[in-house]
Amino acid sequence: xxxxxxxxxxxxxxxxxxxxxxxxxxxxxxxxxxxxxxxxxxxxxxxxxxxxxxxxxxxxxxxxxxxxxxxxxxxxxxxxxxxxxxxxxxxxxxxxxxxxxxxxxxxxxxxxxxxxxxxxxxxxxxxxxxxxxxxxxxxxxxxxxxxxxxxxxxxxxxxxxxxxxxxxxxxxxxxxxxxxxxxxxxxxxxxxxxxxxxxxxxxxxxxxxxxxxxxxxx
Amino acid sequence: xxxxxxxxxxxxxxxxxxxxxxxxxxxxxxxxxxxxxxxxxxxxxxxxxxxxxxxxxxxxxxxxxxxxxxxxxxxxxxxxxxxxxxxxxxxxxxxxxxxxxxxxxxxxxxxxxxxxxxxxxxxxxxxxxxxxxxxxxxxxxxxxxxxxxxxxxxxxxxxxxxxxxxxxxxxxxxxxxxxxxxxxxxxxxxxxxx
Numbered sequence: 070x071x072x073x074x075x076x077x078x079x080x081x082x083x084x085x086x087x088x089x090x091x092x093x094x095x096x097x098x099x100x101x102x103x104x105x106x107x108x109x110x111x112x113x114x115x116x117x118x119x120x121x122x123x124x125x126x127x128x129x130x131x132x133x134x135x136x137x138x139x140x141x142x143x144x145x146x147x148x149x150x151x152x153x154x155x156x157x158x159x160x161x162x163x164x165x166x167x168x169x170x171x172x173x174x175x176x177x178x179x180x181x182x183x184x185x186x187x188x189x190x191x192x193x194x195x196x197x198x199x200x201x202x203x204x205x206x207x208x209x210x211x212x213x214x215x216x217x218x219x220x221x222x223x224x225x226x227x228x229x230x231x232x233x234x235x236x237x238x239x240x241x242x243x244x245x246x247x248x249x250x251x252x253x254x255x256x257x258x259x260x261x262x263x264x265x266x267x268x269x270x271x272x273x274x275x276x277x278x279x280x281x282x283x284x285x286x287x
Numbered sequence: 288x289x290x291x292x293x294x295x296x297x298x299x300x301x302x303x304x305x306x307x308x309x310x311x312x313x314x315x316x317x318x319x320x321x322x323x324x325x326x327x328x329x330x331x332x333x334x335x336x337x338x339x340x341x342x343x344x345x346x347x348x349x350x351x352x353x354x355x356x357x358x359x360x361x362x363x364x365x366x367x368x369x370x371x372x373x374x375x376x377x378x379x380x381x382x383x384x385x386x387x388x389x390x391x392x393x394x395x396x397x398x399x400x401x402x403x404x405x406x407x408x409x410x411x412x413x414x415x416x417x418x419x420x421x422x423x424x425x426x427x428x429x430x431x432x433x434x435x436x437x438x439x440x441x442x443x444x445x446x447x448x449x450x451x452x453x454x455x456x457x458x459x460x461x462x463x464x465x466x467x468x469x470x471x472x473x474x475x476x477x478x479x480x481x
Binding site: 116117118133134135136140151153154155157158159161162181192193194195196197198199200203204230231232233234235 | 313314315316317339362363364365366372375384386387388389390391392394395406407408409410411412413414454455
């Protein structure tokens with residue numbers, strides 16, 4: 070069965086390594102914080118200027134001055150620090166953040182990502198996405214395999230305006246874990262009960278399928 | 288030296304039509320609302336505003352947009368503002384959308400006397416159009432120029448007579464730190480307390 074958004078987040082959480090600084094984008098990526106494996110300690114960076122972001126506050130405990138990059142109220146952990154935007158992006162550009170997880174509208178087989186603009190429809194700005202994808206060494210995209218019209222988002226070439234070029238290394242969808250290498254998608258794992266045939270049929274880009282594709286262990 | 292003035296009118300004295308302002312705030316946090324109210328009262332026009340966001344329709348820079356006081360916005364994310372979208376699509380408002388990190392660094396560079404810098408952000412996208420590209424350590428970067436302004440307005444929770452500011456009071460965690468240092472790159476820093 071295909072995963073729900075929480076399942077995608079849970080699978081991505083398995084990629085976390087102890088001691089990493091991690092930046093989570095808006096949407097499914099935010100949920101990754103709920104599934105940090107036991108024994109793993111990571112610090113979350115929010116590009117509006119926080120290192121050491123904690124869980125969401127309980128009702129009535131919100132502080133209107135304390136928000137994440139998605140403008141949701143948050144809490145901070147002991148030892149957290151605040152800084153200005155230039156410092157925040159120095160951390161990102163300087164590759165001091167080990168993992169970025171973000172959503173996408175399209176990903177192509179050479180690692181291009183489009184997630185900020187639909188010409189004539191949505192022009193809100195890129196926020197920090199271009200800085201994040203241009204600099205992070207390790208980028209995982211969390212998204213659904215197809216868009217609402219049922220068209221594959223895993224493409225030979227992106228059709229929407231790009232956010233970054235050749236930067237995505239891994240994609241986790243409700244169906245599969247894909248790696249991007251040598252200009253192709255590689256099928257690494259499939260969601261429990263999802264067939265390889267279904268993944269192939271919903272993937273527009275070139276997909277390398279090994280003889281044995283293990284199921285995700287969630 | 289005492290830098291404290293008695294009201295927003297005095298703080299914003301000198302702002303004229305056609306000037307460039309850096310304006311603090313992220314989402315609905317840290318918006319210098321008293322200074323913006325004063326700008327509405329002054330009725331200054333043709334402003335260029337450098338600010339991460341553009342507020343919402345009835346708060347923050349949205350108030351200046353409603354009064355058609357802004358000629359150009361330099362921002363990174365401008366969602367959640369219908370009047371902004373209307374003015375942008377009709378061509379009344381000039382809009383320059385910039386990656387957030389590049390925007391912050393362009394402001395910092397302006398204040399630090401660095402005229403331009405190379406960044407990988409935006410390479411291969413429409414942001415790179417017309418910009419010089421150079422390879423450093425095997426990776427392409429684009430040239431971004433510094434931004435400066437005539438005035439910067441920021442919100443603070445507390446300040447002293449020397450002009451040191453504390454941005455927000457977070458009593459539960461006892462963490463206090465000034466930010467908005469980036470906006471020191473304007474010639475004159477102004478703030479309104481709550």
